[in-house]
Amino acid sequence: MSIKKKGFNIAIDGLSGIGKSSIGCQVAKRLNFTFIDSGLFYRYIADRFYLDDTIQLNEIHLFKNEMIGYVVVGYDTTTKILPSARVKLILEADFETRVYRRAKQLNAKEFEAIRKVFSDLLKRDVDSFDLVLEAKKGATIINTSDLSIEQVVARILSRILWVRFSDYNMLHFIIFILFVFVYTLHTLFQNLTSIFGTG
Ligand SMILES: Nc1ncnc2c1ncn2[C@@H]1O[C@H](COP(=O)(O)OP(=O)(O)OP(=O)(O)O)[C@@H](O)[C@H]1O
Numbered sequence: 001m002s003i004k005k006k007g008f009n010i011a012i013d014g015l016s017g018i019g020k021s022s023i024g025c026q027v028a029k030r031l032n033f034t035f036i037d038s039g040l041f042y043r044y045i046a047d048r049f050y051l052d053d054t055i056q057l058n059e060i061h062l063f064k065n066e067m068i069g070y071v072v073v074g075y076d077t078t079t080k081i082l083p084s085a086r087v088k089l090i091l092e093a094d095f096e097t098r099v100y101r102r103a104k105q106l107n108a109k110e111f112e113a114i115r116k117v118f119s120d121l122l123k124r125d126v127d128s129f130d131l132v133l134e135a136k137k138g139a140t141i142i143n144t145s146d147l148s149i150e151q152v153v154a155r156i157l158s159r160i161l162w163v164r165f166s167d168y169n170m171l172h173f174i175i176f177i178l179f180v181f182v183y184t185l186h187t188l189f190q191n192l193t194s195i196f197g198t199g
């Protein structure tokens, strides 16, 4: 699956339980972008059972042209789903932190429940390790181990602001260079006509 859309899109990658969905959703809200949790598609197709109220499939305006932008999360978004994203991010945190967060999320308190969280994450890490390693080569890495969700969201927003600022300045720079080029040609042409034109 690959989304080739115009606009300013953001892809958030990373291993399971790193916070892609919770953080991506906040970022999309702050930017008024469409949020797509690609994992929902996979789960929906694989199991046809799981859709929470974060997003409903019929609300995903995947191919609408007027969208300002997308925030797409999932562990192969920066490489496969949205390789053309203007901002590509990999979230990472140490394994213990992810186990702790996922256990808290699932309210896993008993030894057996925590053991299952541990082994599920480990299995999914093994399955997606190579993909995430590959993704790291072309993305900005944010280590979230010591950051709250709000701090990670703030970091992402400032990164996006920076990229937008660079795009904006680059456009002005190109216009400036074009202007200097045209002006130089114009002056040269005027000089040439004043030298040769009157003869
Ligand atoms: N920086 C953070 N600080 C504290 N808790 C966090 C942070 N980031 C995420 N969490 C919590 O970790 C849990 C897992 O996050 P989330 O479900 O968003 O991960 P995910 O990467 O989308 O997982 P998966 O790939 O398995 O769907 C959630 O309960 C979330 O609130």
Ligand SMILES: Nc1ccn([C@H]2C[C@H](O)[C@@H](COP(=O)(O)O)O2)c(=O)n1
Residues within 6 Å of the ligand: 016, 038, 039, 040, 042, 043, 073, 074, 075, 076, 077, 081
């Ligand atoms: N971009 C994605 C997203 C998800 N998957 C796979 C990985 C899991 O087996 C399943 C659910 O993912 P989750 O939402 O829990 O991250 O879908 C994938 O292959 N590519």
